[in-house]
Amino acid sequence: MIQNIEPKTYVNHYDPEKKPSDAAFVIFFDNRKIFCKTGMGTLRFPTYGALEDKSGLFVYLFSIDGDEFYLALEKQGVAKAPPAWEGWDLAPLFSLQRLQPKHLAYAALEASTLGAWYTGNRYCGRCGHEMVHSDTERALRCPDCGNLLYPKICPVAIVGVRNGDKLLLTKYKGRPQVPFYALIAGFAEVGESIEDTVRREVMEETGVHVKNLHFYKSQPWALSDSLLMGFFCDLDGDEAPHADQTELSVAEWVDRKDIPNRDDGFSLTSEMIEYFRVNGKGEY
Ligand SMILES: [Zn+2]
Structure with a gap:
C-alpha cells in the first residue's frame, strides 16, 4: 500500500521549534497541486538551500x-x-x-492534506478571528474565542463481504474509466461506531446483512482526507445482493477463481481483494 515505505519510517512528532536545514525538502502547494520536478517516473522537491527567497513561514510537517x-x-x-x-x-x-522514490510520493500526499487544512482554516469558523498555530500540538487555535481545530481525518469503512468462496464485488456508477471491481465503502456518520458503518453501508449499497466482522488493516488516504478501515465479514442470511442504483452499477458475488489479480501495491481495496483471491476466508 502507498504508506508502506519500509525500510524508511514516517515520523510525525509535532515540533514547532524545528527550523529547516539546507537539505530539508520544501513543499509549495496550491490547493491539491504540489510544486515539483517530474520525469522518467521520478519526483523531486525543492530543498530549502536552493531557495533564493526564504521569506515567510516554513512549517515543519x-x-x-x-x-x-x-x-x-x-x-x-x-x-x-x-x-x-x-x-x-x-x-x-x-x-x-x-512516482519514485515512493517515500517522496507518499510525502506529497500527506503534505497536501496538511497544506489544504492550514490554508482552509485561516480564520476561525466561529468568530472570524485569524487563527494561530498551537505551540504544543498540530492544531490551529483562535486567540479570541479559544476555538481549537485539529487536522481533518474522515473515517471510512471498506468492506469485503464473504459468502463461502465468493466475495461481494461492486462497480461504481458513472466511472467507466475505472472498469475494475471495488469493495463496498462509505464514510462513518456522526454517532455510529465503525462497525455500525460497515453494517449500514453494506445494507444501503447492496441490501444484505452481515456478521463476523474482522478488522483487516487501515490506510491513510490523502485524496479525501480519510482514514480507510478495511473489514472482512460474512453474509448473514441468504439474500441476493442488489446494487444501490444511486451509487453502484454492479454488486455481485464473484468466486475466488474468477477474481482478476489486480493488486496494484497501492490501495487497501486492491490488497483486500487480492488477499481474498489468494487466501479465501483464511486466518488472521
Ligand atoms: Zn474564534
Missing part, C-alpha cells in the same frame, strides 16, 4: 528517515508562491501517487 519536510506559507493560512524555475511546475496530486 514530518520526517522520513533523515529527510525533513516543511510547508511553505507566505504567512499563517496563506500558501507561498513557488519559485519560477524552468522545468518545475505545480502538478496535480493524483499524477504523483505512483
